[in-house]
Amino acid sequence: xxxxxxxxxxxxxxxxxxxxxxxxxxxxxxxxxxxxxxxxxxxxxxxxxxxxxxxxxxxxxxxxxxxxxxxxxxxxxxxxxxxxxxxxxxxxxxxxxxxxxxxxxxxxxxxxxxxxxxxxxxxxxxxxxxxxxxxxxxxxxxxxxxxxxxxxxxxxxxxxxxxxxxxxxxxxxxxxxxxxxxxxxxxxxxxxxxxxxxxxxxxxxxxxxxxxxxxxxxxxxxxxxxxxxxxxxxxxxxxxxxxxxxxxxxxxxxxxxxxxxxxxxxxxxxxxxxxxxxxxxxxxxxxxxxxxxxxxxxxxxxxxxxxxxxxxxxxxxxxxxxxxxxxxxxxxxxxxxxxxxxxxxxxxxxxxxxxxxxxxxxxxxxxxxxxxxxxxxxxxxxxxxxxxxxxxxxxxxxxxxxxxxxxxxxxxxxxxxxxxxxxxxxxxxxxxxxxxxxxxxxxxxxxxxxxxxxxxxxxxxxxxxxxxxxxxxxxxxxxxxxx
Ligand SMILES: [Ca+2]
Numbered sequence: 001x002x003x004x005x006x007x008x009x010x011x012x013x014x015x016x017x018x019x020x021x022x023x024x025x026x027x028x029x030x031x032x033x034x035x036x037x038x039x040x041x042x043x044x045x046x047x048x049x050x051x052x053x054x055x056x057x058x059x060x061x062x063x064x065x066x067x068x069x070x071x072x073x074x075x076x077x078x079x080x081x082x083x084x085x086x087x088x089x090x091x092x093x094x095x096x097x098x099x100x101x102x103x104x105x106x107x108x109x110x111x112x113x114x115x116x117x118x119x120x121x122x123x124x125x126x127x128x129x130x131x132x133x134x135x136x137x138x139x140x141x142x143x144x145x146x147x148x149x150x151x152x153x154x155x156x157x158x159x160x161x162x163x164x165x166x167x168x169x170x171x172x173x174x175x176x177x178x179x180x181x182x183x184x185x186x187x188x189x190x191x192x193x194x195x196x197x198x199x200x201x202x203x204x205x206x207x208x209x210x211x212x213x214x215x216x217x218x219x220x221x222x223x224x225x226x227x228x229x230x231x232x233x234x235x236x237x238x239x240x241x242x243x244x245x246x247x248x249x250x251x252x253x254x255x256x257x258x259x260x261x262x263x264x265x266x267x268x269x270x271x272x273x274x275x276x277x278x279x280x281x282x283x284x285x286x287x288x289x290x291x292x293x294x295x296x297x298x299x300x301x302x303x304x305x306x307x308x309x310x311x312x313x314x315x316x317x318x319x320x321x322x323x324x325x326x327x328x329x330x331x332x333x334x335x336x337x338x339x340x341x342x343x344x345x346x347x348x349x350x351x352x353x354x355x356x357x358x359x360x361x362x363x364x365x366x367x368x369x370x371x372x373x374x375x376x377x378x379x380x381x382x383x384x385x386x387x388x389x390x391x392x393x394x395x396x397x398x399x400x401x402x403x404x405x406x407x408x409x410x411x412x413x414x415x416x417x418x419x420x421x422x423x424x425x426x427x428x429x430x431x432x433x434x435x436x437x438x439x440x441x442x443x444x445x446x447x448x449x450x451x452x453x454x455x456x457x458x459x460x461x462x463x464x465x466x467x468x469x470x471x472x473x474x475x476x477x478x479x480x481x482x483x
Contacts, residue, residue, distance in 0.1 A: 142264055143171045151267075151278060159286045166285060172296040173264040179257060180270045182302045199409040199421070199440055206444040207451060211245045215452045218250040218335070219459050225323055225336045227460060234353025235343040237460045239428070242449035243342050243435060247310040254308065254332060255301035259284060263304045263313075280304055284313035287320075291328060298332070307331030308338030309345070319345040349434040350427045357429035357446045360393040361385075363406060363422035371406050376433040378403035378426065385424060396424070403427055409443055 142148050156163040219241050226237035248254045266277035288295040300306040320329040323340030331338045367389045383400035407423040432442040
């Protein structure tokens with residue numbers, strides 16, 4: 001029998017997934033529609049269905065609707081996703097796709113000085129004009145612009161790439177109004193309208209029957225690779241699969257923007273974080289040159305995140321790996337490369353071999369504060385947390401000197417009862433936080449990994465070498481401790 005492994009599950013038991021269940025119903029079950037109040041959704045779908053109406057609706061109405069939606073579903077799924085679908089189906093742009101870009105991962109999110117002190121050089125009217133003309137032209141004038149030429153010369157020098165190659169490839173870039181639009185920050189949510197953070201809502205979106213089912217399919221078809229990579233790196237194959245599931249739904253949702261267009265636009269027509277995007281653009285051009293692929297052929301999110309793990313180009317350059325040994329790193333079409341790259345990212349960020357990310361504990365807000373918790377690094381040890389009053393829930397198979405952090409996940413149940421679940425996070429949890437700094441994100445990845453392990457009945461385990469009547473060895477690098 002499936003016993004609840006820890007508090008989260010006993011409070012909100014998952015309906016066991018029937019593998020044969022139609023995905024449509026799984027999707028419906030996981031849909032935000034069940035949880036968002038009707039008026040907000042009606043407003044949202046009206047806006048989505050009628051862009052003409054939206055153009056005329058008071059901006060405050062649009063903003064309020066999006067803000068309410070965002071507050072209800074504070075997830076990696078962008079609240080404007082529904083509107084994007086409508087935008088794209090109505091836009092004359094052939095190149096941009098809307099269904100991607102639901103997870104602009106934290107790889108794209110370091111707070112830069114440029115973000116705090118935005119340089120303002122593009123006027124909205126200019127952008128609008130450009131946007132209009134972009135509908136009718138297929139090639140932009142980027143390479144005719146002096147600042148672009150200067151930039152390409154510096155990239156050529158810095159990366160050792162022939163200028164002619166850069167100029168020829170970049171000449172194919174087009175301005176992407178949607179990249180600019182979706183990257184522009186939305187107005188700050190009204191405090192009064194923003195409910196408290198709720199892990200239950202967040203997690204429901206990311207850990208659901210569809211992602212579990214598709215994840216098991218993904219593991220089945222990549223089992224050999226996952227086992228090999230787990231053996232090599234010590235990073236849990238369930239966790240790698242879970243990240244790919246959260247980031248791109250196992251490759252279904254990698255974004256359909258031309259990365260070249262997105263990064264050129266964000267580097268030269270959107271100056272809020274130009275330095276950051278120009279740096280990503282040079283990594284991207286470097287990657288394409290070294291890997292011998294045409295930059296214009298690469299698709300990704302509106303912010304330029306690529307492939308199964310939605311890596312930004314700098315991360316792709318730093319952590320990308322060739323998982324199938326064909327000499328190329330293709331994290332878009334090649335699942336082995338995607339797996340090896342995500343595992344390598346976690347390894348390079350300190351995933352300790354065979355460790356699980358989270359162990360349930362009892363704690364309080366006072367303890368959380370007293371231990372200076374809340375960061376993304378393991379700032380304590382198991383012993384120091386226990387000394388501060390943290391008590392394990394069930395077994396805590398960690399050495400006292402093991403590096404650790406206290407993790408809090410606030411939740412609000414349907415009956416409005418509130419609480420906070422606490423966990424001891426290991427360096428494995430911290431490694432996931434390097435992907436995205438949110439505890440909710442990393443905990444949802446951990447829970448999805450746990451469900452993948454449970455519901456696949458430990459598919460990562462090697463089959464017993466001999467029919468000795470013994471069951472297979474213990475899980476080799478699972479995710480959430482079972483008390
Ligand atoms: Ca490869």
